[in-house]
Amino acid sequence: MGQGSAVEIAADFYDFVVTDIGYVIDRAPDPGWRVTAFANPRLHILAVAVTGKAGYEIGGVPYAIRPGDVIFMPKGLPHTGRSDAADPWRFISVGFDVRSDTGDVTAQLGTLPHVTRDASPHGAAAAFAELHTAWNDRSPGYLVQIRGIVSGIMHGLIRAHSLPHLRHPHTRRIMAVTEMIRENHHRTFSVAELAAVAGLSPSHFRAMFKRLTGQTVVEYQQGVRIGKATELLLSGECNVSEAALRAGFRDVYYFSRLFKKVTGTNPSELTRG
Structure with a gap:
């Protein structure tokens, strides 16, 4: 370890x-x-x-x-x-x-x-x-x-x-949850929903998730969406509004503020050639 x-x-x-x-x-x-x-x-x-x-x-x-x-x-x-x-x-x-x-x-x-x-x-x-x-x-x-x-x-x-x-059973359960979050990045899952998938109580799930990922459920889901939006912006396929929507953000202004907070960069800077 x-x-x-x-x-x-x-x-x-x-x-x-x-x-x-x-x-x-x-x-x-x-x-x-x-x-x-x-x-x-x-x-x-x-x-x-x-x-x-x-x-x-x-x-x-x-x-x-x-x-x-x-x-x-x-x-x-x-x-x-x-x-x-x-x-x-x-x-x-x-x-x-x-x-x-x-x-x-x-x-x-x-x-x-x-x-x-x-x-x-x-x-x-x-x-x-x-x-x-x-x-x-x-x-x-x-x-x-x-x-x-x-x-x-x-x-x-x-x-x-x-x-x-x-190989730890709890680890595999949390990994199944993180994979589900990534595959459904446009959705917002509650702790109760994810805990049910993992077969754990909400309090136990919350503690295990934080311990094994270093993030809260909210932080992790936000990070996945920010990562997806970053990919879209860097690919040149989308402008800021389109990337926000495709990554699961309904409010482009909230997306821009969160993107700046997480990455230290404005999303518009990734669209410049």
């Missing part, structure tokens, strides 16, 4: 892009390697243990690192680590930054585990090795390539964090 207090399962909760790449380093085994209360204020850090062992303390929690483990440390998080003296680790690390235009990226990254036991150690090591090769070769488009690889690794962490929770 991640470090966040809630298990986030909303399909669009994780929505960020990898922007800057600061470094990619392949560190040879060194029995004396250590860091003490180190925190990178500018970059998030990903690393994979290729061979050997190491010990870490991240957020006050100790971890015994072995080959195939992927380590993730958000920017500004202090961590202490040292190589195993008898079997020093070799690791590849990358420093990078991300941006999210649709949500709180700190909250998104804060749910992810600091250490993920990779079910396929060679797969993780291969992805990081490809990162290092691309960084050293610097052929045309290498930064695009590296951002793509880092995005793939982050997606792997998201899946490793999310999948165990998706």
Whole structure:
């Protein structure tokens, strides 16, 4: 489970892009390697243990690192680590930054585990090795390539964090509800209606929905409609009034105010070429 207090399962909760790449380093085994209360204020850090062992303390929690483990440390998080003296680790690390235009990226990254036991150690090591090769070769488009690889690794962490929770019966019920909301974005569902679909009492449903999506029922339905309207506006198929109506808003003025509140942008700005 991640470090966040809630298990986030909303399909669009994780929505960020990898922007800057600061470094990619392949560190040879060194029995004396250590860091003490180190925190990178500018970059998030990903690393994979290729061979050997190491010990870490991240957020006050100790971890015994072995080959195939992927380590993730958000920017500004202090961590202490040292190589195993008898079997020093070799690791590849990358420093990078991300941006999210649709949500709180700190909250998104804060749910992810600091250490993920990779079910396929060679797969993780291969992805990081490809990162290092691309960084050293610097052929045309290498930064695009590296951002793509880092995005793939982050997606792997998201899946490793999310999948165990998706098997919980309550989670599946809430996911069935969110799917119904998305498929019927033009409708407004009450808590009682959705609770009945989930087979839960309204109070229990309301609490579970908030815990698993990070939003209230009203906020979630508004977000789905805003997302649909955004797609329509960006496609060039609709003007503001048409997008509002097709997304399920009857009052275009209310739609414009809500759109501005949620996205920070006026919907008319998305129709400009």
